[in-house]
Amino acid sequence: MIIVMKPTATDEEIQKVVQKVEQNGLQTNLSKGAEVTIVGVIGDKKKIANLEMNMMPGVDKTVRITEKYKLVSRNFHPQDTIVDVKGVKVGGKQIVVMAGPCSVESEEQLDEAAAAVKASGATFLRGGAFKPRTSPYDFQGLAEKGLKMMRRAGDKYDLRVVTEIVDKDDIDLVGEYADVFQVGARNMQNFQLLKALGKQQKPVLLKRGLAATISEWLNAAEYIMAGGNENVILCERGIRTYETFTRNTLDLSAVAAVKELSHLPIIVDPSHGTGRWQMVRPMARAAVAAGCDGLIIEVHPHPEVALSDGDQSLTPKNFGRLMAELGKIAAVMERTL
Amino acid sequence: MIIVMKPTATDEEIQKVVQKVEQNGLQTNLSKGAEVTIVGVIGDKKKIANLEMNMMPGVDKTVRITEKYKLVSRNFHPQDTIVDVKGVKVGGKQIVVMAGPCSVESEEQLDEAAAAVKASGATFLRGGAFKPRTSPYDFQGLAEKGLKMMRRAGDKYDLRVVTEIVDKDDIDLVGEYADVFQVGARNMQNFQLLKALGKQQKPVLLKRGLAATISEWLNAAEYIMAGGNENVILCERGIRTYETFTRNTLDLSAVAAVKELSHLPIIVDPSHGTGRWQMVRPMARAAVAAGCDGLIIEVHPHPEVALSDGDQSLTPKNFGRLMAELGKIAAVMERTL
Amino acid sequence: MIIVMKPTATDEEIQKVVQKVEQNGLQTNLSKGAEVTIVGVIGDKKKIANLEMNMMPGVDKTVRITEKYKLVSRNFHPQDTIVDVKGVKVGGKQIVVMAGPCSVESEEQLDEAAAAVKASGATFLRGGAFKPRTSPYDFQGLAEKGLKMMRRAGDKYDLRVVTEIVDKDDIDLVGEYADVFQVGARNMQNFQLLKALGKQQKPVLLKRGLAATISEWLNAAEYIMAGGNENVILCERGIRTYETFTRNTLDLSAVAAVKELSHLPIIVDPSHGTGRWQMVRPMARAAVAAGCDGLIIEVHPHPEVALSDGDQSLTPKNFGRLMAELGKIAAVMERTL
């Protein structure tokens, strides 16, 4: 941490700041410039994290230098992490594609979707059984019935199953059917859920919060890893900005940022990220070209009758076209699909 | 809902759109302009909510006209709601002030804070026993030990107790000690928690999410009311914007917006809303002048040693000054403190 | 400036960073922590401003410590600046109110508006003759004809005249009729215009850009002051956020921020800041309670037929009510209206 003193700070005020830092078991480094004096704080990360200095007389502001997360940081773990999901490796040479409907609606819908995405080369089936919805009157999902359908379709078509968990009390239930726990954007800082998932070994797909900085997102992943679960997959899914043409603004630079700051694999969700099915193909291609490790895409056999997010779902035919394009971009990136 | 057709839409495409709407048990109203045709959709709100039209050929876009919430809407409940917390009325003539430390740290700290805020005229004691923190290594709160201290201080100084709940499994525990359940910004769309609180009768203070629109916030309140709990108090606490000088941007226009759209009382949190103790006084005054029903303010006997958010806490002395100012502004607003 | 080295930076890399800084005529201060080494850079502000270090091997990031502006800074000019506009003082004890229509439309409209705002206590007449509009097909203003009407109405009712300038070539023309040059949000970083206004002595009302940080805004004011014109009045008018219920989000914490960082007077525009006439009264009251030095408010004799921004204009009657309220809040703030 850097403590920037006001230009008007007295020697006594600087002295007291130094004293307070040192009383907290930390060292200081003084740097007197023409205008201002800066007090560098050196020592234990956790002690620094809890240091509150802005109330001290003469202090202008404090600047935090190092991130609080550690286990997710590439600095402390330079090699890429590969998360193994029953033999399918996320973060390795292969770009994994997770596809399926937003919500599980019926046996037929899911079977049709699973068959289609498998035929085009997806390796994961996605689909929601518990749906967090803005309004209490929107369709909330089929719950366990939906989970069972997911498992059956996954087994039938040899697809790994990824589905959202919204409540830590459902861990056993969801864990019985799913291969990957998905934590949605709204729950990215549901720390109770993160802590509970930290005690599992099953992989967790952690979506970025709607308004989460990359730093907050990595700190959320740290909650899971700090609990002992190292199988974390990050997922960029669009952030909230002032633009209204798209539902969210898909931040593909987050892919490059995560690759720089962390060793964890990162996938991209162009369906929620744009909210418009017309944009899913270009943005999925762009995501692969940006260097992501996978994609999660909404595919619905009949999007015009979907119970949720039909606007952003591809038809199986469009999904097939997309997969053909992605294969070629993956090859340029020296990866496979 | 309004369905805007493309300028190039054919009569057949328009026909199919009309058919689909009517098959869903809804009526249509056609309006043919010079450039585009618009299909108005009339009928049951919930049916409209689940209508997905953007995938249909010839459709340019859809525009939702009515909000999904109902119980929280002023349209359906024109009179102001007053929430009674053991005799203190929130939303009535009195502007209520909730004050206390960000985190409960010790018996002494809390007693000192409670005595001070009571002396200056606060009617509620605030303080966190469960702290949702960005990093797993930050102080996470004293849990039940903290709740007990809150209750004791509340009873000693005749202050209502408001404290955050972060887990639906803690409802009985927190309910035993608190008079108001506080739902923090990060949990505004933790729908499991909202549903569980909907089954309680104890009042809920619902903070606006960091990036929540006013509409999403009111829909979150609808989750609580739809469960049967009508005692909801809204709290504006700053939204995330591009500005970095303040921790958040306190959106005081939300006070006027809520008064227009809803009958629920609304209070303001200038401490989290700005993240700078220097701004708490001016923004608290402004909030009252904007028409809010109350304030929640961080006061710490020794903010420079606080375990969390010391930067935004007032000293008891500054809080006393603020209360004197607020009394005068309240009088201008024909309210009391 | 602080240069943060990577944990993996070698001694040689640190050495080269130090060398480069010193070759630029600056001093360094080395601080070796457990994880990272930090290089503090000390010396001339302008030299530091032009230092580019992020490309150097071993550098993690750089953090700028001091602001680039100087003349607008309270650090270098602790007393409040008072801008005198033909005897009306902006930034002193009196809270000045500038009111009038968004656009000048006709002699009658303007006369009616001027008479009304004068009667309620405004001291400035506002009105646009040059209108920067999103679409080329929107009403663009009456130009010189409008300026003349402004001057005539101003003289008739003893109101100072403030009007927008959108082109540096119009300085003489606008200067002939106006008492204050208004720079709109879209032109806040039109540096050619700012430089030209810096050579004038007539006061400049500088609106905050739609997405400008407070720091960028103060740097824009620095352009004017650096040219020699010290008569700058800042104006908060709402920033762009994700919220769509309001046209902009009025950032009243900017009032407190400017008072802390600068000595310049600051006024608030609740009309553009919210875009809804229903919100003008509460937000105007809030602005005064937050400590602003004035307000600029749209008043139109017949807002329902206004050629621009009728949605956010008050009727004379509502404006009169507002002024009565503001007088009382001003008194609480120990100021006059």
Place this chain on the structure above:
Amino acid sequence: MIIVMKPTATDEEIQKVVQKVEQNGLQTNLSKGAEVTIVGVIGDKKKIANLEMNMMPGVDKTVRITEKYKLVSRNFHPQDTIVDVKGVKVGGKQIVVMAGPCSVESEEQLDEAAAAVKASGATFLRGGAFKPRTSPYDFQGLAEKGLKMMRRAGDKYDLRVVTEIVDKDDIDLVGEYADVFQVGARNMQNFQLLKALGKQQKPVLLKRGLAATISEWLNAAEYIMAGGNENVILCERGIRTYETFTRNTLDLSAVAAVKELSHLPIIVDPSHGTGRWQMVRPMARAAVAAGCDGLIIEVHPHPEVALSDGDQSLTPKNFGRLMAELGKIAAVMERTL
């Protein structure tokens, strides 16, 4: 336009709304739903644009249905526009690459940069002679001296010259040396400049404003086209969001949006769009995969000594690597480099 009446609106209020619309020479279409009545407004676009209804009693809100721009709209001009810059076609099969330093600093620097970018396959030389800078104390560019250097280097290496214009009075001067006028993000709504460029025939590269919606950006392009200049190239360069790790958030979905809404070519600036040289390569690849028509990239022979934006400049060597990658992605997109 759609006028949504309040649930409480009386028949008389609805009647008056209808009257006002019709008095403005427009038609209405009434749609009475269970909760609310909606008044559709049909007729001339410009008349609708100037209709102000929110002040009318009983009106809840108005929703604009059609965009104000026309000439830039794909609806009115379905085929892609190709802008010819002295034989190099922007918007055709070839993906054009514009490269060079942020600022022109010296003859040597520019020659070295031009030679390098030409060698790697760029067809345009970029470089700033007039630099709009946040602070008046930052380097402001070499002006005409810089323009001459640009022209000389462009001619020597057969590169088209694109450079920023910040003042309409410089049109003749800049036009003498440049092949494309660049309008920077800060000037996207400098309507005087746009109108003046509308009278030119030389192509204009219009960067998206920092906080401009896609709609506002297309309306800005409409200003240029409405003046008679059809040679407009759009450029996405990152928008302002809450994320601070990157300088801006590059919105690649804007590429797909522009392709849907407009016939104009669109290029992408990954250098300003991210502000980090490490991200330029992945985001440039992603932009091509998203379907853009070109790129504008900062390349500096010695970025560590650049006078501006060194942090986001590639070395010639990194640029060469990038061009090799882009060639392969272009091939997948069935385009050339």
